[in-house]
Amino acid sequence: MPGIGAFGETSTFEEWDDGGRRFVVLMAASARHWVDPSIGWPRAHDVLRPGGWLALLGNVVVRRPGEPEVYAESADLHERFSPGNPDWGHPPLEDEVRATGEGWGLIDASASLFGPTIVRWYPTVQWFDGDGFADLLRSTSPYRRLDPDVREPLLDAIAGRIRTRMGDRASRRYLSVLRVGERAG
Numbered sequence: 034m035p036g037i038g039a040f041g042e043t044s045t046f047e048e049w050d051d052g053g054r055r056f057v058v059l060m061a062a063s064a065r066h067w068v069d070p071s072i073g074w075p076r077a078h079d080v081l082r083p084g085g086w087l088a089l090l091g092n093v094v095v096r097r098p099g100e101p102e103v104y105a106e107s108a109d110l111h112e113r114f115s116p117g118n119p120d121w122g123h124p125p126l127e128d129e130v131r132a133t134g135e136g137w138g139l140i141d142a143s144a145s146l147f148g149p150t151i152v153r154w155y156p157t158v159q160w161f162d163g164d165g166f167a168d169l170l171r172s173t174s175p176y177r178r179l180d181p182d183v184r185e186p187l188l189d190a191i192a193g194r195i196r197t198r199m200g201d202r203a204s205r206r207y208l209s210v211l212r213v214g215e216r217a218g
Contacts, residue, residue, distance in 0.1 A: 047072045055082040062090040078146040081216040087147060089137070089212045095127040096206060103166060103203050107191045114187035120175035127156075130208050137212055147214035155209040163195035166203045 044050075046068050059077055061068070077087050096102045104111070104123050111121045134152050161169060167188040170176045176184055195203045 046076065051080050054080070056080055056085060057082055058086050058088060060088040060090070063092055065089050065091065074146055078216055078218075083216065083218070085216045087214050087216065090209065091212075092207050092209050093130050094124040094205060095130050095208050096124045097127055100206075101199055101203070103191065103195065103199075103205075106198050107194050110187060110190045110194060114183055114190070115179060118175070120178075124206075127206065127208060137214070146217055148217050150212050150214040153211045155211070157207045157209060159205045159207070161195075161203050161205065162201045163192035163199075163203070166195055166205070167192040169205065 059081055065073070081087065102123065104121070108121070111118065115121070131154060134154070136150050136152075137147075159169075170188055170191065171184070176188065179187070195201060
């Protein structure tokens with residue numbers, strides 16, 4: 034279909050040969066954080082036609098004050114199985130994340146590349162039993178990076194903690210955010 038393109042698995046956005054094509058919309062869904070911003074922002078601008086739009090969709094795990102949260106219930110387990118891991122910590126508070134609701138959020142983009150940004154939030158809550166939550170964590174980068182000899186005992190312990198301290202019911206709260214801006218110039 035003319036005007037729609039994608040880069041292959043073996044190439045990155047920074048290296049992708051656009052063949053001189055220009056697009057009406059460029060979209061990244063939960064992938065923009067992999068792109069080098071010093072190259073990605075100007076490149077996104079350059080591959081869009083005048084009047085084209087950039088759309089970024091992302092998801093952030095968040096928490097609310099006073100709400101039971103799995104990391105709070107399992108921080109000691111994380112430290113026991115993988116001490117000092119920089120990936121461990123509480124998810125940010127929902128209100129703190131929503132405070133990034135103007136512009137491109139925490140991402141620095143030059144106002145000269147894109148016009149005013151439209152921001153929309155979509156809250157979601159998923160519920161899991163202990164085993165389901167452990168399966169979810171297996172799919173996330175901080176846990177996938179762990180050696181299986183560390184990861185599996187840790188996830189078994191987290192699942193057990195959810196069963197014993199949280200009534201075998203744990204939530205995962207997300208904010209999905211859509212940020213859309215028109216190409217300037």
